Amino acid sequence: MASDLDMSFVNVSLPLRASGCLYEVGIAGGKWSYVRKQETPPAEGTVVSLEELTPEQAADGIAVDLEGRLLLPGLVDSHMHLDKAFTIQSVGNRSGTLREAIENYSAAAPGFTREQIKDRMREAIRQAAAYGTTSIRSHLDFNCRESTDVAMRTVYAALELKEEMQDVMELQFFPMCPYDPGARGVAEAYEEALKLGLDGVGGAPHLSTDPEGSIAYLFRLADKLGLPIDLHADENDDPAIRTVEFIAEQTLRYGFQGRVATGHLCSLSAMDHPTAERVMRKMADAGLRAITLPGANLYLQGRGDRGLVRRGVTRVKELVEAGVPVAVASDNIQDPFHPFGRGDLLQIGLLSAYASHLASEQELLLLLRMMTEVPAAILGLKDYGVQPGQAADFVIFDARTVHDLLSWLPAGRWVGRKGKWISISREHRWSRESRERIAK
Structure with a gap:
């Protein structure tokens, strides 16, 4: 369902702007037309309650009373694997390790x-x-083990979905460069895929037999094609694995500051603090962005530990203190890398609050920014935020404080993209038909 909005909201709470006051906002032509503090309450009988909003009223440009509910710009999930989603039934992982997840999915692809x-x-x-x-960056499996046709199958599927779903979601796709780009035909196929219209260079070079050589290749290619870089980095419990340092060096060498994202960074949490501080300073100096992925990392890491188990979640607070922007993202959804999840970034944000000890008022606001403004910058979204003239992408939550938002994970969510409703349902449940179809 999608209908023209061109409406106004009153009694709006905008936690990323200010607390303790309400706002009124308007939408025209798919963009925010005004955002201002509310001086007086609306006249009785001139608005409709959000809970009573119908699709017909939504199309009539009616004023809607949010009654103090939180409104955020559309959430931005900066690291997903859409192509792997919902494969846990067909691609298992008995050991629960990253290695088996990679091997099993590669064999099934x-x-x-x-x-x-x-x-x-x-x-x-x-x-x-x-x-x-309302915005997702997804990495794509680029499996050349059997043939490049297998890899390109995923690429074509992604490009077709990008066009089909453009009214619902802003999509970016970064193919995962194979660990050995020097293998016969791999580099040529990978570059061809990027030229078809994919959005950037991806990979997990810490898994390569020659990590620095792989990283250098990816930077040369990104520089040649003028594309940003987003790498899985150091998804390992071993504190000696520090490829992010070489990524930082290459970022400075190629002048890619602000155009390189690094996800996972698990080994950073296993390092002694002086070493970690040195690494984080290098990251900050290079303008790297970090993405924490608590769902998958809490599940996968520390599998060989006994007693005090390492959990793999990176140093969120310390990275922020060092000046490295940090986003939180979903990573995998019900696949061999992470058997849980439902595409709810707020749920993943709550996991990050637990794993990174985020609970104060300021820390919860930081967490909201880790799901909105920070990943929007990582994706390079130019038309983002609840500001006049920006695209009207938003989510309204059935909560009136940030604490309640994270405590209750409210089912009531009303979502709009570019001035059109994409969801006014208060409950989000899969049909049995959908579950059975995607499990095949």
């Missing part, structure tokens, strides 16, 4: 058709949209 991949991705996008996400 040739058996997936383009339509199966698209179906899973479409369902994940719809789920995320219903929970309030």
Whole structure:
């Protein structure tokens, strides 16, 4: 469902702007037309309650009373794997380790058709949209083990979905460069895929037999094609694995400050503090962005530990203190890398609050920015935020304080994108038909 909004909201709480006051906002032509403090309450009988809003009223440009509910710009999930979503039933992981997840998915990938991949991705996008996400950056499996045709199958599925779902979701796709780009035909196929219209260079070079060589290749390619870089970095419990340092060096060498994101950074949490401080200073000096992925890392890391178990979540507070912007993202949804999740970024934000000890009023506001403003900057979104003239992408939560938002994870969420409703449902449940279809 999508209908023209062109409406106004009153009694709006904008936690990223200010607390302790209410706002009134208006939308015209798919953009915010005004955002101002509310001086007087609306006249009785001139507005409709959000809970009573119907699709017909939504299309009539009616004024809606939020009654103090929180309104945020659309959530931004800066690290997902849409193509792998909902494969846990067909691709298991008995050990629960990263290694087995990689091996099992790689072996299963040739058996997936383009339509199966698209179906899973479409369902994940719809789920995320219903929970309030309006922009996603997804990494793509680029499996050349059997043939480049298998890798390109995923690429074509992603490009088709990007066009199909443009009214629902802003999508970016970063293919994962194989660990050995020097293998026969791999580099040529990877560059060809990027030239088809993908958005940036991705990979997990810490898993390569030659991490520095792989990183250098990715920077050369990104520089050649004028594309940003987003890398899985140091997803390991071993404190000696520090490829992010070389990523920082290459970022400075190529002048890519502000254009390189690094996800996971698990080994950073295993390092002694002086070493970690040195690494984080290098990251800050290079203008790297960091993405914490608590769901998958809490599940995968520390599998070999006994007693005091390392949990893998990176040093969120210390990175922020060092001047490195940090976003929180979903990563995997119900696949061999992470068997849980539903595309709800707020749920993942709560995991980050637990794992990173975020609880004060200022820390919870930081967490909101980790789901909105910080990842929007990582994605390079130019038309973002609840400001006049910006695109009217938003999510309204059935909560009136940030603490309640994180405590209750309210089911009531009303979502708009570019001035059109994409969800006014108060509950988000999968149909049995959808579950059975994507599990095939």
